Amino acid sequence: MRCAILGFVGGAAGLQTLAVLPGQAAQIVCAVLAIVLLLALRGPLRAAVAGGLLGFSWAALIATAALAPQLAKDDEGRDVTLIGTIDSLPYRFDQGVRFNFKVEQVVGRAMAVPPRVALAWYGGFRSASKQAGAQSGGAAKQVGAVQPGERWQLTVRLQRPHGNANPHGFDYEVWQLGQGVRATGYVRPEADKNRRLDAFVFSFGNVVEHCRAALRERILGALSGKPYAGVIVALVVGDQRAIDQSDWVVFNRTGIGHLISISGLHITMIAGLFALLASSLWRRSFFTGLQLPLLLPAQKAAALAGFGAALLYVLLAGFGIPAQRTLYMLAVVAAALWSGRIAGVAHVLCAALGVVVLFDPWAVLWPGFWLSFGAVAVILFATVGRTGAAQAGWWSALKLGAHTQYVVTLGLLPLTMLLFAQVSLVSPVANAVAIPLVSFVVTPLALAGAMLPAPVSNVLLGVAHFLVEALATFLAWLGAGPLAVWSAPTPTPWVFCFALAGTLWMLAPRGWPQRWVGAMAWLPLLTSLPSSPLRGQIAVTAFDVGQGMALLIETATHRLLYDAGPLYSPESNGGNRVIVPYLKARGIDRLDGMVITHSDVDHAGGALAVMQAVKIGWVASSLPAAHPIVAAATQHSRCVAGQRWHWDGVQFEMLQPSVTSYERPTVKSNARGCTLHISAGGHSILLAADIGAAQEAELVQGAPDRLRADVLLAPHHGSGTSSTLAFLQAVGPKLGVFQVGYRNRYQHPKTEVFERYREMGIGRLRTDEDGAVLLHFGAQVQASSYRREHARYWYGR
Numbered sequence: 124m125r126c127a128i129l130g131f132v133g134g135a136a137g138l139q140t141l142a143v144l145p146g147q148a149a150q151i152v153c154a155v156l157a158i159v160l161l162l163a164l165r166g167p168l169r170a171a172v173a174g175g176l177l178g179f180s181w182a183a184l185i186a187t188a189a190l191a192p193q194l195a196k197d198d199e200g201r202d203v204t205l206i207g208t209i210d211s212l213p214y215r216f217d218q219g220v221r222f223n224f225k226v227e228q229v230v231g232r233a234m235a236v237p238p239r240v241a242l243a244w245y246g247g248f249r250s251a252s253k254q255a256g257a258q259s260g261g262a263a264k265q266v267g268a269v270q271p272g273e274r275w276q277l278t279v280r281l282q283r284p285h286g287n288a289n290p291h292g293f294d295y296e297v298w299q300l301g302q303g304v305r306a307t308g309y310v311r312p313e314a315d316k317n318r319r320l321d322a323f324v325f326s327f328g329n330v331v332e333h334c335r336a337a338l339r340e341r342i343l344g345a346l347s348g349k350p351y352a353g354v355i356v357a358l359v360v361g362d363q364r365a366i367d368q369s370d371w372v373v374f375n376r377t378g379i380g381h382l383i384s385i386s387g388l389h390i391t392m393i394a395g396l397f398a399l400l401a402s403s404l405w406r407r408s409f410f411t412g413l414q415l416p417l418l419l420p421a422q423k424a425a426a427l428a429g430f431g432a433a434l435l436y437v438l439l440a441g442f443g444i445p446a447q448r449t450l451y452m453l454a455v456v457a458a459a460l461w462s463g464r465i466a467g468v469a470h471v472l473c474a475a476l477g478v479v480v481l482f483d484p485w486a487v488l489w490p491g492f493w494l495s496f497g498a499v500a501v502i503l504f505a506t507v508g509r510t511g512a513a514q515a516g517w518w519s520a521l522k523l524g525a526h527t528q529y530v531v532t533l534g535l536l537p538l539t540m541l542l543f544a545q546v547s548l549v550s551p552v553a554n555a556v557a558i559p560l561v562s563f564v565v566t567p568l569a570l571a572g573a574m575l576p577a578p579v580s581n582v583l584l585g586v587a588h589f590l591v592e593a594l595a596t597f598l599a600w601l602g603a604g605p606l607a608v609w610s611a612p613t614p615t616p617w618v619f620c621f622a623l624a625g626t627l628w629m630l631a632p633r634g635w636p637q638r639w640v641g642a643m644a645w646l647p648l649l650t651s652l653p654s655s656p657l658r659g660q661i662a663v664t665a666f667d668v669g670q671g672m673a674l675l676i677e678t679a680t681h682r683l684l685y686d687a688g689p690l691y692s693p694e695s696n697g698g699n700r701v702i703v704p705y706l707k708a709r710g711i712d713r714l715d716g717m718v719i720t721h722s723d724v725d726h727a728g729g730a731l732a733v734m735q736a737v738k739i740g741w742v743a744s745s746l747p748a749a750h751p752i753v754a755a756a757t758q759h760s761r762c763v764a765g766q767r768w769h770w771d772g773v774q775f776e777m778l779q780p781s782v783t784s785y786e787r788p789t790v791k792s793n794a795r796g797c798t799l800h801i802s803a804g805g806h807s808i809l810l811a812a813d814i815g816a817a818q819e820a821e822l823v824q825g826a827p828d829r830l831r832a833d834v835l836l837a838p839h840h841g842s843g844t845s846s847t848l849a850f851l852q853a854v855g856p857k858l859g860v861f862q863v864g865y866r867n868r869y870q871h872p873k874t875e876v877f878e879r880y881r882e883m884g885i886g887r888l889r890t891d892e893d894g895a896v897l898l899h900f901g902a903q904v905q906a907s908s909y910r911r912e913h914a915r916y917w918y919g920r
Contacts, residue, residue, distance in 0.1 A: 125469065126167040127174035128477040134178025135480050136487040138186065139297075142914035145183050153180035182484035186300075186916065192237035194306045199282040200866060202311055204230040206276050208324050209269045210239060212335050212441070214364045217693060219245040219266045223304060230276070237305035242279060244269070244310040267310075267317060271332030274321035281308035285865040287667045288894030288909050288918070289701055291544075291613065291708035294488070297917050301485035331438050335360045338439070338573045345572070345584045351591045354383055355584060358566050359573045361385045361440035368694060373595065375543075376602035378550025379557040385440035387449035387495065388562050390433050393570070394453055398429030426457040445495040447482075451475035472499055490542040494535065501534030502527060505630040528554055534630055537614075537622040540648055544708045545610040549601050557594060565590050612710030614648050622648040653710040655679055656899065659772035661803045665836070665896040666705070667909070668697035670864030670871070671725035674810065674836070675702075676801060679771035684717040685799065685810055690728030698729025703736040712737050715770075718762065718799060719744035719752055720812035721792040731755060745780055745795040761785065762797035764826075773803045778826055779818060793839065794818055800829060806900045807831065809854055811838035811845075819850035830854045833904045835885075837861045841872025851883055858906055860896050861889040 138144075145153075157176035160169050211223035221243045226236050246266035269275065284307055286295025299307070310317060323329070339356050343365075346352035353365030361384055374380040382388075402425035408415040415424070433453050437446040452475040476496055479486050486492045506527065532551050539546045547553070565587050572583030601607065614622065625644020628635070656662045658679040666673045671689030675682065688697015706712070717739050719727050730752045733739070742756035743766075753759050766777040779798035784790050796812025809832035814822075819838065822830060835856035838845035840863050859880045863871045872889065880887050886906075888896045894909035910918055 124170070125473045127170040127177075128473045130171035130174025130176075131178035131181075131477055132480050132487065133171075134175035134180075135182040135484040136178075137175070138179050138182040139485065139488055139915070141916050143919070144186055144190075144916045147187075150180045150183045150187075153177075153183075178480065178484075181481070185484050189300055189303065190305075190917070192305045193235075194237060194281055194283050195235060196283075198234050198236075200280060201232075201234070202278055202280055203232050203234055203236065204276060204278045204316055205236065205240075206230060206274065206320065208326075208329065209271050209273050209275065210328070210332070212271060212332055212339070212360070212362055213269050214362075219243060220269060222269055223302070224275075224277070224279075227274075236281070239303045240279075240281060240306040240308060241284075241299065241302075241304045242277070242308055242310055245312075265312075267319070271336050272323045272326075272329030273319055274324050275319050276316065278311040278313045278316045279308045280311055281306045282866055283307075285891075287669060287701055288913075289667050289705060290664075290895060290897075290909060290913075291705050292701060293704075294915075297485060297488060297915065300917050301483060335362070335439055335441070341580070342569075342573055342584060345577075345581045346588055349588050349592075351588055351595060354591050354595075355565075355569045355587055357383050358385065358389070358561070358569045359439065361443060361446070368699065370595065373599050373602055376547060376549075376608050377553035377557075377598045378547030379553050379561075379598065381445070381494070382554075382557055382561045384443065385436065385446055386562075387445050388558070389566050390436050390440075390446060390449040391453070392562055392566070393436050394429040394433040397432035398425040401425045401428030423461055426460045430454060430457045443491070445491055447479050448475050448495050448499075451478045468503055472496070472503065493538055493542065497535055497538050498531050501530055501630070504627070505530040505534065525555075528558075530630060534626055536645070537619055537626055537648060540611065540622070541614055541619050544613045544710060545608050547602070547608055549604075549607045553598055553601055556597065560590060560594055565594075609649060610707065610710060610712060611649055612651050612653050613708045614651065618647045618651065651710070657901070659804055660899070660901045661773050661801060661808075663808060663834075663896075663898040663900070664705070665860050665862055665890065665898070666697070666701050667890040667895045668701050668729075668862070669891075670840070670867040670869070671697055671728065672720070672812070672836075672840070672862050673697055673702055673729065674862075675705075678773045678803075681715045681770040682711065682713075683775075684714050684733065686718065686720055686726040686812075687729035687733050689725040696729040696732055698732030699736070700729075702729060702733055706733075706737055713740070714738070715740040717742050718797050719746060720762070720796040720798075721745050722747070722750065723792060723813065726796075726813070727752060743777075743797065745785075745792070745797055773801065776800045776802075776829065778822060778829060779812075779814060781821075798822070800832065802832075803900045804902075806833045806904050808834040808836070808898070808900070809856070810836045813839040813842075813845075815839060815842075815844045816847050816850075819845065819847050823849050823853045827853050832856055833900075834858045834860060834898060834906075837872065837876075837880075839871075840867075840869070841876045842869070843873040843876060846876045846879060848879065851879065851885070856885055857904070858886040858888065860898075861887065863889055863891050865891040867891075 153176045157173040157180070160173040160176070205224065205226050206228040207224050207226040209222050210225035213220050213222040221241070224240050224242050226238050226240060229236050244266045267275065284296050284299040284304060323333070338360050339362060342356050342359060343352055346355060351370070353363070353367070354370070356365055357363045363384060366383065371380070374383055402421045405415050405421040405424040430453050433450055437450045440446040452471050455471045455474045479492070528551055536546055568583050568587040572580045572587060575583065622644050625641035628641030628644070629638050631638055655677055656679060662677040664675040666675070666688065668688035669691070672686040673688040674685040676685060684702070688701055690696045691700065714737055717730065717733070719730050719742065721727070727746070734755050739756065741758040741760065742752065743760050743762050744752065745762050746753050762777055762780060764778055764781050768775050776799070777797060778800055780795040784795050793813040793815060794817065796814050798812055798814055799810045801808050801810070809830065815838070830853045832854050833856060835854050835858070837859050841861045861872045877887065888906065888908055890896060893911065897907045897909070899905045
């Protein structure tokens with residue numbers, strides 16, 4: 124059975140690597156073959172192969188059903204009025220609120236809308252004239268006080284789920300697919316049509332979400348203005364969205380991020396407490412003299428009570444993967460107790476693994492799945508049957524806890540490097556303090572405070588917050604040192620497998636020969652260096668940052684960032700969402716230079732986040748002296764035409780702006796964009812920022828001999844005021860790259876401009892359709908795109 128379950132998980136994981144889903148006939152064939160193998164053959168290999176075929180066909184069936192509800196392409200961007208219920212815990216932020224909406228009815232239009240959509244209702248940021256159009260006034264900007272379970276009529280504008288597609292980036296589209304969301308959009312500011320119809324619509328899911336929302340509001344009300352109120356909310360209802368990004372940096376650097384949620388340890392603790400209480404009361408028949416143990420053994424009553432408490436807590440947690448894993452393991456144990464069968468720990472783990480993937484085949488794509496099950500598997504491998512009989516006393520318990528932490532830290536190191544390209548060196552110390560404090564003190568206090576009446580609740584929540592604040596202060600000090608985290612590039616498959624084999628060797632039973640030798644297998648994992656092109660060659664990554672610009676240019680020993688992407692919100696930008704994760708995964712902790720072409724937020728919005736995350740040698744820009752980016756730079760200079768430098772046989776030359784443009788205050792920032800020409804060998808690329816037709820004409824007239832390039836970064840994202848015919852003829856590119864956002868409000872690239880490139884025989888790649896564009900300039904210019912090289916079935920349109 125265990126081999127079959129492992130095969131099932133492997134088959135489901137294999138399906139998630141396909142560019143196209145298999146057809147119905149192929150799914151049926153896989154299922155039939157699995158049944159034949161199960162009936163005709165015996166042995167673990169047969170079970171694993173049969174399980175793999177079943178997992179593959181099952182995941183394909185679920186994916187096919189999930190993809191079926193589809194918003195038509197022609198219906199994207201159209202206003203439509205919907206009636207439905209608030210189907211999730213709303214997330215409120217400074218500019219509005221986000222929530223999932225369960226569609227019940229489409230009003231006044233023959234339009235197919237998926238049954239579940241994700242909506243944003245803006246009230247400030249991005250919601251002024253761009254959304255309201257001609258409508259104005261306070262009513263157009265009001266955000267509804269939506270609560271789970273309410274029925275609303277809303278006028279919305281929808282589009283298909285679309286996320287940025289970059290190497291080592293978060294896949295928003297498959298995440299939404301796993302959530303059952305097949306369209307996203309925003310509420311239109313039409314106060315006469317947006318209204319609440321019913322205060323509450325009864326359903327099991329609505330009741331759960333309503334309870335979660337009530338507990339969250341209770342906690343936030345009691346801890347109003349407290350810096351770690353979001354952590355307390357995460358421990359009680361599993362909603363982590365109110366935790367500041369700066370706090371997540373500390374938690375991740377110290378390796379305790381797994382505790383800032385409803386983890387498996389918390390659920391097990393709550394289940395154990397309720398089981399112990401139920402067993403004690405049942406044995407005493409609740410002091411009634413009913414002799415309840417004669418009707419049902421106390422052990423079975425305790426198992427039922429413990430599982431019920433765990434189920435309730437997991438529902439409050441939002442049913443995350445670590446919580447699911449624990450719940451299913453407890454269910455298997457409870458079922459074994461009720462049936463009188465002894466359940467082995469490995470069987471329990473495999474059963475939970477199979478049930479998680481059965482209900483959610485996309486779970487295999489997320490780090491939490493592998494870390495959660497990997498931690499339990501490592502503990503089983505290194506401790507079960509090898510630590511000797513447990514001895515009573517606190518010293519034995521302390522030694523067992525220390526050994527378990529040691530095992531988990533070492534055992535998960537290869538997996539942690541594969542998933543995050545870094546490992547916390549201080550995590551053993553941090554976890555030794557945080558695990559008992561958070562699991563056995565803070566979490567019970569937070570739960571009791573959320574449930575009990577005031578003023579007792581306020582006191583308990585205040586104590587819980589004080590302890591979290593003290594812990595955060597300690598963690599900030601612990602993780603502040605430069606050696607708190609070890610970073611290296613994401614390992615290749617063979618490096619990961621080699622390190623994993625060495626880890627298993629290290630954790631093998633006592634008596635295994637030369638266990639210390641296993642540590643040698645970590646050397647390729649921890650000491651590898653970022654890849655780079657050969658001398659005289661360049662590699663360019665044009666990131667998919669939405670409507671914005673950001674490119675990484677690499678030579679043999681140097682790296683330059685050209686623009687840093689847009690500002691999405693006060694907390695989110697192209698720097699911390701796209702560029703920094705990519706740099707970390709590549710093992711890049713320093714950039715030799717950064718060019719910020721001009722002050723528009725779609726180019727400069729992510730710069731400060733990048734500067735905080737990695738070291739920057741120098742910054743060149745056309746920004747005013749008082750700009751925050753200039754103030755944060757250790758070395759800053761203005762972009763000026765004629766600047767040149769050489770790196771590793773590659774020549775860089777700045778073509779725009781002129782010195783005199785800085786003396787004219789009426790010049791717009793776009794016109795002063797830093798235009799950079801890079802050449803290596805016989806090939807080159809021209810990065811033209813947001814210059815317009817006037818600046819293009821100046822370049823054609825003043826520097827025509829320096830414009831020729833094989834690749835052109837389309838000026839101003841392909842706007843109608845750039846990419847003039849004369850300019851394109853002077854540059855003569857073979858390929859044009861358009862960095863644009865999906866269905867952006869500027870309608871970039873303009874149709875006539877995009878067609879102009881085609882008519883001139885210029886190849887075209889656009890980040891909204893192709894994802895990140897990867898270029899390599901060597902003997903030839905090689906171009907590829909992430910969505911094509913990393914094609915997945917959920918990208919299909």
